Amino acid sequence: MCIKNYTRLNVSLITIILAIFILSSVNLAYESLQTNINTQENNIEEIQIEEKVINIDEEIENLLSNTENLQQQIWQIEIPSINLSAPIAQGTTQEVMYEYVGHFENTVFWKGNIGLAAHNGGFPINYFEKIKDLKAGDEIIYKTPYGTRTYEVSLYTIIEETDWSYLQKTEENKITLITCVRNRPNKRLCVQAVEKS
Numbered sequence: 001m002c003i004k005n006y007t008r009l010n011v012s013l014i015t016i017i018l019a020i021f022i023l024s025s026v027n028l029a030y031e032s033l034q035t036n037i038n039t040q041e042n043n044i045e046e047i048q049i050e051e052k053v054i055n056i057d058e059e060i061e062n063l064l065s066n067t068e069n070l071q072q073q074i075w076q077i078e079i080p081s082i083n084l085s086a087p088i089a090q091g092t093t094q095e096v097m098y099e100y101v102g103h104f105e106n107t108v109f110w111k112g113n114i115g116l117a118a119h120n121g122g123f124p125i126n127y128f129e130k131i132k133d134l135k136a137g138d139e140i141i142y143k144t145p146y147g148t149r150t151y152e153v154s155l156y157t158i159i160e161e162t163d164w165s166y167l168q169k170t171e172e173n174k175i176t177l178i179t180c181v182r183n184r185p186n187k188r189l190c191v192q193a194v195e196k197s
Contacts, residue, residue, distance in 0.1 A: 057111040060146045064109035073145040077101055077116060077175075081138040082130035092117045101127050104178075107167055110149075113174045114142065115167040120179040120189070128179035131191050140175055140193045151175045151193035159190045166190050 064075075075088045089100035096102045097119055104115035118127035140151040151174065158181060159166065166176050173195035181187040 060144070061108060061110045063146050064144055074143055075145070076143050078141040078143065079131070079134070079138065080141070081135075082133055084127060084130065086118070086127040088116065098123065098125060104167055107176075108169070110144065110147070111173060113167065113170040113172075113176055115176045115178065117178045121182055128177060128189075131177055131179060132189060134191055138193075139196070140177075142175055149173065149175075150196045152196050153191060153193045155190070155192035157190050158184075159188050161186050161188050163188070166192060 076086060077088060078085045086101045087099075088103055089096050090103050090105060092102035092104055097117065101116050101118040103109070104117065107113060107115035120126050120128040120131065134153050134156060136153055136156070138153045140153065142149045142151065166178070175193050177191040177193075179189050181189050
């Protein structure tokens, strides 16, 4: 009699333990499935956001490439650390740079590497006179009618006047400032900044 009760008790305990184990396994499997579903949903949302950003970037690039329209709106560069706020115009001819910071025509307007040039001395307007004082980490703000980007100075170097490599297209959003170097006519000062995240 005692053995039968003991055996029934063992069977009951084993049944309860098995039931708990099965329920725990089902619960873990369900949680794992939910986590996978949430991860996939997040990944899909991130991809959709990236695609929207790419589409917006392309739309802004197209809008800005209409420079006739752009010239009548806000298009400027600001560098707080050297108290610079200057209008930008298309082209890097002397006529343009007498009044504006010039935009290199073969560079982008928004997505990638934006190239700008200005005088730093000897002219009525010398917008880039103080860029020699920039340091790593200083901010450069690029404003357009369709958006504003903030960049952080990452490179400061002297280059040959024939070195156009710093104006090449890039996937990374950058802004490149180029100006003359005083008393060194064959050299240029190049400051590059990368978009802040």
